[in-house]
Amino acid sequence: xxxxxxxxxxxxxxxxxxxxxxxxxxxxxxxxxxxxxxxxxxxxxxxxxxxxxxxxxxxxxxxxxxxxxxxxxxxxxxxxxxxxxxxxxxxxxxxxxxxxxxxxxxxxxxxxxxxxxxxxxxxxxxxxxxxxxxxxxxxxxxxxxxxxxxxxxxxxxxxxxxxxxxxxxxxxxxxxxxxxxxxxxxxxxxxxxxxxxxxxxxxxxxxxxxxxxxxxxxxxxxxxxxxxxxxxxxxxxxxxxxxxxxxxxxxxxxxxxxxxxxxxxxxxxxxxxxxxxxxxxxxxxxxxxxxxxxxxxxxxxxxxxxxxxxxxxxxxxxxxxxxxxxxxxxxxxxxxxxxxxxxxxxxxxxxxxxxxxxxxxxxxxxxxxxxxxxxxxxxxxxxxxxxxxxxxxxxxxxx
Amino acid sequence: xxxxxxxxxxxxxxxxxxxxxxxxxxxxxxxxxxxxxxxxxxxxxxxxxxxxxxxxxxxxxxxxxxxxxxxxxxxxxxxxxxxxxxxxxxxxxxxxxxxxxxxxxxxxxxxxxxxxxxxxxxxxxxxxxxxxxxxxxxxxxxxxxxxxxxxxxxxxxxxxxxxxxxxxxxxxxxxxxxxxxxxxxxxxxxxxxxxxxxxxxxxxxxxxxxxxxxxxxxxxxxxxxxxxxxxxxxxxxxxxxxxxxxxxxxxxxxxxxxxxxxxxxxxxxxxxxxxxxxxxxxxxxxxx
Numbered sequence: 001x002x003x004x005x006x007x008x009x010x011x012x013x014x015x016x017x018x019x020x021x022x023x024x025x026x027x028x029x030x031x032x033x034x035x036x037x038x039x040x041x042x043x044x045x046x047x048x049x050x051x052x053x054x055x056x057x058x059x060x061x062x063x064x065x066x067x068x069x070x071x072x073x074x075x076x077x078x079x080x081x082x083x084x085x086x087x088x089x090x091x092x093x094x095x096x097x098x099x100x101x102x103x104x105x106x107x108x109x110x111x112x113x114x115x116x117x118x119x120x121x122x123x124x125x126x127x128x129x130x131x132x133x134x135x136x137x138x139x140x141x142x143x144x145x146x147x148x149x150x151x152x153x154x155x156x157x158x159x160x161x162x163x164x165x166x167x168x169x170x171x172x173x174x175x176x177x178x179x180x181x182x183x184x185x186x187x188x189x190x191x192x193x194x195x196x197x198x199x200x201x202x203x204x205x206x207x208x209x210x211x212x213x214x215x216x217x218x219x220x221x222x223x224x225x226x227x228x229x230x231x232x233x234x235x236x237x238x239x240x241x242x243x244x245x246x247x248x249x250x251x252x253x254x255x256x257x258x259x260x261x262x263x264x265x266x267x268x269x270x271x272x273x274x275x276x277x278x279x280x281x282x283x284x285x286x287x288x289x290x291x292x293x294x295x296x297x298x299x300x301x302x303x304x305x306x307x308x309x310x311x312x313x314x315x316x317x318x319x320x321x322x323x324x325x326x327x328x329x330x331x332x333x334x335x336x337x338x339x340x341x342x343x344x345x346x347x348x349x350x351x352x353x354x355x356x357x358x359x360x361x362x363x364x365x366x367x368x369x370x371x372x373x374x375x376x377x378x379x380x381x382x383x384x385x386x387x388x389x390x391x392x393x394x395x396x397x398x399x
Numbered sequence: 400x401x402x403x404x405x406x407x408x409x410x411x412x413x414x415x416x417x418x419x420x421x422x423x424x425x426x427x428x429x430x431x432x433x434x435x436x437x438x439x440x441x442x443x444x445x446x447x448x449x450x451x452x453x454x455x456x457x458x459x460x461x462x463x464x465x466x467x468x469x470x471x472x473x474x475x476x477x478x479x480x481x482x483x484x485x486x487x488x489x490x491x492x493x494x495x496x497x498x499x500x501x502x503x504x505x506x507x508x509x510x511x512x513x514x515x516x517x518x519x520x521x522x523x524x525x526x527x528x529x530x531x532x533x534x535x536x537x538x539x540x541x542x543x544x545x546x547x548x549x550x551x552x553x554x555x556x557x558x559x560x561x562x563x564x565x566x567x568x569x570x571x572x573x574x575x576x577x578x579x580x581x582x583x584x585x586x587x588x589x590x591x592x593x594x595x596x597x598x599x600x601x602x603x604x605x606x607x608x609x610x611x612x613x614x615x616x617x618x619x620x621x622x623x624x625x626x627x628x629x630x631x632x633x634x635x636x637x638x639x640x641x642x643x644x645x646x647x648x649x650x651x652x653x654x655x656x657x658x659x660x661x662x663x664x665x666x667x668x669x670x671x672x673x674x675x676x677x678x679x680x681x682x683x684x685x686x687x
Contacts, residue, residue, distance in 0.1 A: 207482025
């Protein structure tokens with residue numbers, strides 16, 4: 001089986017238009033990140049010590065100087081620096097110390113932003129979480145009084161998730177937000193996987209190899225498993241390639257630091273129901289996206305098993321993706337359950353992980369992302385079985 | 400042993416195969432029929448790619464569609480127009496098929512032997528995309544032989560080949576026929592004329608003849624005639640009789656006529672060929 005999977009992978013990698021498409025998408029993705037997220041492209045420029053710097057580049061130096069544990073010393077130093085900058089701006093004092101920016105006013109504004117961020121981090125448990133847990137206590141008491149077991153369980157889960165959270169370090173963690181919410185590379189991976197899957201069976205029929213393969217011992221179950229495994233590996237490879245390149249490119253463009261800080265240290269993720277590091281969160285996000293991509297690839301594989309022409313399979317797959325994206329936006333009310341079998345929900349799962357979203361499963365609150373993962377996986381398995389049945393359906397070789 | 404029993408196949412209102420009964424022993428079977436006679440459909444049913452409307456294909460008494468049937472592991476099949484994989488080398492392609500066939504053990508040695516046998520050993524590491532039509536057919540033949548199958552089925556193996564490659568392939572087929580059942584479906588009579596032990600003629604889904612070439616030829620002895628004529632007479636004879644061949648030399652036309660009775664006083668009886676047999680049955684079945 002291992003050798004058969006290797007042969008199937010080789011077939012996937014040898015499809016010329018996929019190769020061309022991969023190269024094209026890599027460049028488009030690279031350009032997209034560089035154009036929209038690179039700090040060096042920001043318009044305001046300064047010349048500091050004969051070096052051309054953007055505002056973000058100078059900010060990076062400033063952030064780096066104060067990175068690490070938030071201490072009273074650092075806060076006091078920043079406050080002092082802020083006051084001095086204010087005096088210079090007001091014309092009360094001359095420039096006596098080294099500034100980050102040529103203008104003392106810019107230095108003052110950026111110092112204030114830095115101080116506010118440090119304050120937000122330092123007071124995270126005392127303000128954000130404390131408030132949340134207090135509200136939760138009320139909800140818990142209310143639920144207990146009304147004997148509402150489900151709400152009580154939700155409150156208990158909130159307590160379990162958000163208790164004992166605190167932040168004591170300052171890093172450039174907010175610069176990870178564009179990476180975590182970036183979706184263009186997911187779209188690239190989705191298209192590539194669809195292209196590869198659409199060719200799986202239709203391609204064999206187009207070049208007349210289907211009859212030969214089917215007339216061998218491994219031509220039914222074995223080849224199907226090999227093709228499905230090959231497709232999964234292709235999805236993994238493509239996801240890994242794009243997501244790692246995103247990570248590196250965003251790293252170069254945004255210069256974030258504090259990869260091992262908790263995910264809730266990011267402002268946009270302060271209520272994320274996960275207590276993992278940013279790195280683990282990103283890996284988890286990539287894994288969930290991979291499941292979504294593979295489920296979409298299964299749809300494409302089903303069409304490939306059903307049709308003799310790969311362009312028809314591809315067209316049907318793209319229409320299905322469009323349909324899933326559209327339904328993802330408009331499935332509310334009684335159709336909201338459809339969201340949990342929609343593979344696109346997993347690809348855009350960062351929304352589900354930013355806040356506390358749960359579903360009522362037999363009276364128990366279960367995280368929406370888990371419900372969606374199970375739903376999409378079940379959908380993928382059903383599609384796989386149908387695709388298998390369709391692929392071995394005995395039809396005339398020339399019909 | 401392979402046996403086709405009362406096999407029929409319909410596509411909607413069209414009957415493609417009608418009550419076909421054939422029993423295959425060891426040897427080469429030439430399945431002759433014009434385009435659209437139902438050869439490919441019959442092949443597809445034999446290799447279990449297609450379901451018959453009625454009847455069955457049995458291997459050692461078990462239906463080939465039965466899960467217990469071992470037919471698929473004893474089969475080597477070359478479909479009509481396999482596209483192969485242009486980026487695979489000949490060796491890789493044979494390795495791929497051997498994995499599909501579930502061949503374990505010394506298959507590398509067998510692949511080398513087969514590449515030598517089909518005279519492709521020198522090109523073993525070349526991409527299939529660079530192969531000529533004849534080389535492709537030989538790779539196709541080599542893959543059918545992987546795992547030493549008992550039954551080999553070839554659908555139009557010589558289609559699109561030049562005369563030399565056709566002869567080369569024909570000779571290879573003769574060599575592999577020992578102790579095996581080889582079924583060659585074709586519409587080109589010379590492809591099987593000299594190598595087939597048995598000829599099955601299929602017209603419009605019906606088996607018109609099933610016997611050895613000698614028997615088939617002897618059956619139409621006294622029904623093939625040669626007539627010499629000028630152009631005006633030749634035109635008239637073509638409209639009047641079933642002419643299998645016309646040869647002209649110095650304004651004199653030599654017509655080969657198939658007829659149960661002596662068509663003209665001047666007609667001379669000639670020894671029939673398998674092509675005459677094919678045309679005889681073809682005319683009988685109303686083929687144009």
